[in-house]
Amino acid sequence: xxxxxxxxxxxxxxxxxxxxxxxxxxxxxxxxxxxxxxxxxxxxxxxxxxxxxxxxxxxxxxxxxxxxxxxxxxxxxxxxxxxxxxxxxxxxxxxxxxxxxxxxxxxxxxxxxxxxxxxxxxxxxxxxxxxxxxxxxxxxxxxxxxxxxxxxxxxxxxxxxxxxxxxxxxxxxxxxxxxxxxxxxxxxxxxxxxxxxxxxxxxxxxxxxxxxxxxxxxxxxxxxxxxxxxxxxxxxxxxxxxxxxxxxxxxxxxxxxxxxxxxxxxxxxxxxxxxxxxxxxxxxxxxxxxxxxxxxxxxxxxxxxxxxxxxxxxxxxxxxxxxxxxxxxxxxxxxxxxxxxxxxxxxxxxxxxxxxxxxxxxxxxxxxxxxxxxxxxxxxxxxxxxxxxxxxxxxxxxxxxxxxxxxxxxx
Ligand SMILES: [Fe+2]
Numbered sequence: 001x002x003x004x005x006x007x008x009x010x011x012x013x014x015x016x017x018x019x020x021x022x023x024x025x026x027x028x029x030x031x032x033x034x035x036x037x038x039x040x041x042x043x044x045x046x047x048x049x050x051x052x053x054x055x056x057x058x059x060x061x062x063x064x065x066x067x068x069x070x071x072x073x074x075x076x077x078x079x080x081x082x083x084x085x086x087x088x089x090x091x092x093x094x095x096x097x098x099x100x101x102x103x104x105x106x107x108x109x110x111x112x113x114x115x116x117x118x119x120x121x122x123x124x125x126x127x128x129x130x131x132x133x134x135x136x137x138x139x140x141x142x143x144x145x146x147x148x149x150x151x152x153x154x155x156x157x158x159x160x161x162x163x164x165x166x167x168x169x170x171x172x173x174x175x176x177x178x179x180x181x182x183x184x185x186x187x188x189x190x191x192x193x194x195x196x197x198x199x200x201x202x203x204x205x206x207x208x209x210x211x212x213x214x215x216x217x218x219x220x221x222x223x224x225x226x227x228x229x230x231x232x233x234x235x236x237x238x239x240x241x242x243x244x245x246x247x248x249x250x251x252x253x254x255x256x257x258x259x260x261x262x263x264x265x266x267x268x269x270x271x272x273x274x275x276x277x278x279x280x281x282x283x284x285x286x287x288x289x290x291x292x293x294x295x296x297x298x299x300x301x302x303x304x305x306x307x308x309x310x311x312x313x314x315x316x317x318x319x320x321x322x323x324x325x326x327x328x329x330x331x332x333x334x335x336x337x338x339x340x341x342x343x344x345x346x347x348x349x350x351x352x353x354x355x356x357x358x359x360x361x362x363x364x365x366x367x368x369x370x371x372x373x374x375x376x377x378x379x380x381x382x383x384x385x386x387x388x389x390x391x392x393x394x395x396x397x398x399x400x401x402x403x404x405x406x407x408x409x410x411x
Contacts, residue, residue, distance in 0.1 A: 001055045007048045010041050015058025020048045034058055092146040096346050096356065097373065099146035100153075106138045107153045107168070114164045114196060121203040121234060129240055136171065136192035140185065143175045148330060148346035148356075151176050155331040156404050159289045163202055163210075169284040170252075171195030173325075174276055180324035180349070181276075191273060193241070194248030198277055201231030201249075213291040228253055228262045244273050252277040257311040267314075275314050279305070279321050282312075287331075298329035299393055327352045328390065331403050335392035336376075339363035341399065342388075343406055348377055357388060360406060371406065 002017055010016075014035045034057070035041060044051060053060075092099075113135040117127050142150050154169040174195040178188045202210060205227055209220045216224060232250040235241045251265065251274030258266035260278070270278070282305060289295045296304065302322060309318040326347030328334060332355075336342050340363055346356035354377035359368050376388045396403050 002052050003055055003060070004050055004052050005061055006050050007045045009061050010035060010044045010051065011059070012036060012041060013059035015054045015056075016044070016051050017054040017057075018052040019044075020050050092148075094145040096146055096148050096152075099142060099149035102145075103142050103149035103153055106135075106142050107150060107156070110135045110139060110168055110171070110196075111164065114167050117197070117200065118164060118167075118203050121200055127200075127234075127238060129238060132193065132196060133189075136175075136189055136196060139172060139192050140175055140188045143172070143179050143188065144185070147176050147179060147324075151325070151330045152345055152407050154284070155407050157288050157295075159291060162288065162290065163199055166284055166288060167196055167199055169288075170198055170277065170280050173280040173284060174273075177276055177280060177321055177324050181320060187273075190242055190244050191248070191276060194245040194273055194277060195280070197231070197235065197241075197245065198249050198252045198281065199227060199231065200234055201227035201229065204230040204234075211291065215292075225253070225261050244271065247271045248273040248277050250274075252281050254278060255312045256314050259311075275317055279313050279318055282308075283321070283325075294397070297393065297395060298325075298332050299327070302327075302329065323349065323352060326355050328355050328393065330355075333394040333396045333399060333401060333403065334390045335394055336374075336388050336390060337363075338391045341394065341401070342374070343403060345373060348375075351377060353390070355390075357390075358406065360401070 007020075012035050016033055016035060035044070113128075113131050117132060120127055139150060150172045154172045157165045157169070171192050172195070174191040175188050178191045183191070205224060209216065209223055212220065228250060232246060235246045235249055248271070250262070251270050254260035254263065254265045254270045254274060255278065256267055256270070256275070258264050265274075283301060286304065287295045287298055287301045295301075302325075305313070305318065306322075309315050324347070326344070326349075328344045330344050330346065332344040334342055334344060334357060336357060336359065340359055341361040342357035342359040344355045345358045348354045348356065354375070356373060356375050358371045358373050360371050361367055374388045376386065376390055378387045379385065380387050
């Protein structure tokens with residue numbers, strides 16, 4: 001039975017079916033969830049006046065009820081783990097600007113590691129998994145310190161080195177997404193390894209197919225799809241690659257409706273890591289420039305993916321992804337107050353429409369030097385209005401702005 005109660009009555013064990021305010025304006029990771037900690041109780045009291053609880057799935061106000069027979073996926077697969085989530089709090093322990101210095105170093109090292117791995121696979125040599133693990137460990141550390149720094153650097157793409165940069169980006173975005181899902185640190189590590197290696201099988205695809213600028217023929221596309229099989233084969237020959245990583249690589253082109261490849265798995269037949277990789281892989285792929293087409297703007301990509309999510313992805317998980325990267329994802333070019341221009345550098349997980357923005361041009365068209373970073377959630381104390389209101393999303397191409405240039409160097 002669905003029951004409306006005051007948030008003051010909330011206690012652990014209850015199952016929240018609905019909040020009294022839009023979910024995107026709250027810090028909660030799921031629309032519906034079982035209250036499992038004192039922290040969640042405190043957050044519910046702080047953010048809501050009342051909530052709706054499902055007394056069939058959790059405790060009632062009157063007393064304890066039997067535990068639910070089954071909770072909806074993917075919640076149970078994460079919540080049932082008796083392991084400590086990687087630092088989950090609201091604020092990141094290290095500010096973005098500070099972490100960016102370390103993140104640049106980590107990103108540069110990881111790129112070299114990826115280049116070596118791809119080259120080794122191309123030459124049929126064994127992969128240096130120890131170096132890859134160390135590199136991913138550094139990425140996980142950075143994402144735990146600050147969720148946005150490495151995500152900013154995922155804007156550093158290069159059309160001619162697509163597979164290397166895409167592998168890096170799927171690694172970074174998977175770890176950042178996993179952190180938003182409150183997955184334990186060891187899972188973030190596995191997600192990172194899986195992301196880094198997910199397209200490793202492409203190194204076995206003939207270069208004339210892999211780099212073909214025109215549309216692939218049916219036979220060429222069939223061979224291209226085999227990169228999933230090749231990747232799985234390469235990894236299964238390495239003894240210290242954990243099964244969830246092999247699964248992630250094997251499932252990153254599956255679709256929730258069963259129309260993906262290679263196996264045509266459906267729904268929850270795809271592992272959680274596999275589902276995360278499908279979302280992240282598509283997001284980075286369609287926002288990247290390719291030889292045969294320009295990448296989509298981040299917000300346009302999200303809009304398209306939202307349409308596809310009814311069939312291609314686990315809709316609930318996709319909504320968490322949106323919450324993880326925001327309505328204006330990192331790398332979006334925005335107009336502020338109808339005149340200034342800025343680039344989104346960090347999502348606001350409390351309020352998805354109020355990201356942090358690096359201002360790059362003032363109202364008279366002059367470049368800011370250095371570039372101030374502003375929080376669009378800040379209000380003018382006198383009027384209570386937004387001090388930095390996002391008035392429009394802009395196309396960097398039309399504005400003559402190269403987004404990646406602003407992430408390459410400090411400033
Ligand atoms: Fe792939």
